[in-house]
Amino acid sequence: MNSCQQKAMETLLHGHGCANQLKLIMDHAKSDSSMEREDLAKSVLHCFSDALAILIDTNDHHQGDQSNNSSPQDASPVLENSRKPLHKRGRKTSVAESSDYRRHESPNPIYHDGFLWRKYGQKQIKESNHQRSYYKCAYTKDQNCEAKKQVQMIQNNPPLYSTTYFGHHTCQLHQAYATFPRDPSDPQDSHMIRFDHPDSSIHQHQNQSQNQIIYLKDENMMMLPDKSEEWSSPSQWMSSEVAHAVEAFGFNPFRTSSDLS
Template sequence: MNSYQQKAMEKLLQGRGCANQLLVMDHTESDSSMEREDLAKSVLHCFSDALSILIDTNEHQDDHSNNSSPQESSPVLESGRKPPHKRGRKTSMAESSDYHRHESPTPIYHDGFLWRKYGQKQIKESDHQRSYYKCAYTKDQNCEAKKQVQKIQHSPPLYSTTYFGQHTCQLHQAYATFPIETSDPEDHEGSHMIRFGQPNTSFSPSANSLRQHQNQNQNHMEDEYMKPEKAEEWSSSQWMSSEVAHAVEAFEFNPFWTSHDLSS
């Protein structure tokens, strides 16, 4: 295990510890609600940090590998060719100048960005349809980020999510990945974000779109937040981010490991 994996593992263990504390807390104690909230935030922070480390690892590895085609390898690749044009197929999306590809047992719907589906097609020689998404801020902020989601294997289920282009919208800078709120509004370190694009400087989402995005993430959190009964599904369920699940799987991470197991 290299140092990146070690760091990611430590973060996952830390997150697990917080989750365990969360599970054993007495939910009938009203005055512990703040503490539970802090613990939940800690869990999200830890997972965000682990994901950041993992993505950094992938990017470093990409710097050292360059011959694979986008359809042949995973999870992340890049190549340099001309970008797709506005309408119709000028060139394959997979041959566009900037893309990242992930494969996971579950489709990645909640990756911190707000996407709008604009098409779905049956692909030749594939049993499954491919869905096309573009950034919800394509019009508002001229963001050209896109992604494709396709089921590539039935049993066990395997989904390929390919990201094209970079997010030039600014919403993700404030709310991407996990909508972690900190008690200190000045605490910018509280937002640990995973980005697939370059940050921009002009942040001016419309009030509606911002509210919508907040609601979406809030609903997502409410759906999946603090559900002790979900703890047993830790390593494979939707309760956990699919990226984290993927990382856990990649490292053969056992959710019942202790720090002692890690150090040995």
């Protein structure tokens, strides 16, 4: 998978996570969480818009360099960082100048976006009069995930918050997604998709006869068919909602440019 497709995949997964949370909230509408629902709905919309933009751009520009399999994701940031002495702290590279970011603006800060974040800093930004909060993926240490986000109020009246995401989630949440089908011809190879916490086993259901695993947190997740020799259709490697959303836009990330014309 090239880096653009991976980026789109992550964005779609992000949207899927938001959709799941939204569904859970709506299923258990005990409390008045309309703000949360609004955040999630906006996140879902943003994710699909961003993913589609990425995928369409991929199709427009990426067909010529298919031989180049080395994506930026393959380059090891760990090695890059390891060149620096351990006692060095502070800004390594300017994330604000990185082209690899996605910025969302909403009347409320986006706390529930489908990922688990850990706050690692807060700073008063000189020009804005508002504090900026810095978050890392909760799996930064465990799985070397480098995804980060910044949340900052950018306007008082009416309140407006900017949430900026940097980098990609490389935590297992996405690895499970990115690595299958591992061996479609191997019947012993279980087809597993998971979108909840990788360590949580309580939601896990295993169909032992078919050696397939689904997760109850994603009730609408498709059980992958045993015959998985073809993965060209999004509906065969995405959740049903994401697949339907992508197909509704008439887009197939594996379609070639000649198919488009």
